[in-house]
Amino acid sequence: GESVGLHLPTLSVQEGDNSIINCAYSNSASDYFIWYKQESGKGPQFIIDIRSNMDKRQGQRVTVLLNKTVKHLSLQIAATQPGDSAVYFCAENYAGNMLTFGGGTRLMVKP
């Protein structure tokens, strides 16, 4: 079936810089997208979400952008901190129940 495609890279950034994590999704019928952060040994932690009727949504230090034309989602983290180091997953909600996750991006923050 269709799935969120996130080729697993490792993003290394300097503390204080901005980070951008990208995600491509393939299911055009998905109407809800979520970013999760997963630290080692823990469950995914909700960061921010966006519905398909929006292009941009901002939270505390994070911004999610949705481009439905090219089926692209991004997570921007401002002033990245060592505590931001984790694996980040985007997920899409299709048919109102299941979340389809990509493979994740590892963010490493250098002090």
Next chain:
Amino acid sequence: ETGVTQSPTHLIKTRGQQVTLRCSSQSGHNTVSWYQQALGQGPQFIFQYYREEENGRGNFPPRFSGLQFPNYSSELNVNALELDDSALYLCASSPDPRETQYFGPGTRLLVL
């Protein structure tokens, strides 16, 4: 903290055995979803329960089954365990199927 708890935290079983994993959702959350996460991969949807009825199932065989109880607790049962069932099993609760899902810490299952 999400208010979602899971037990046990770790479990070791042998091939062919059966296992029951438990989840306690946030109070008021009528929906619970279960996911399997293999090492180095994203979570894979197993199934979802809404108001004690199955509300969608992923590509998992029937030996994966579940229950949801009125007190916001739920179970994932796996029969005839296989080596490939070794993974982190996550439950997530939400107020309803279309709302944000909040994950518990997971149960790490190792099948030998």
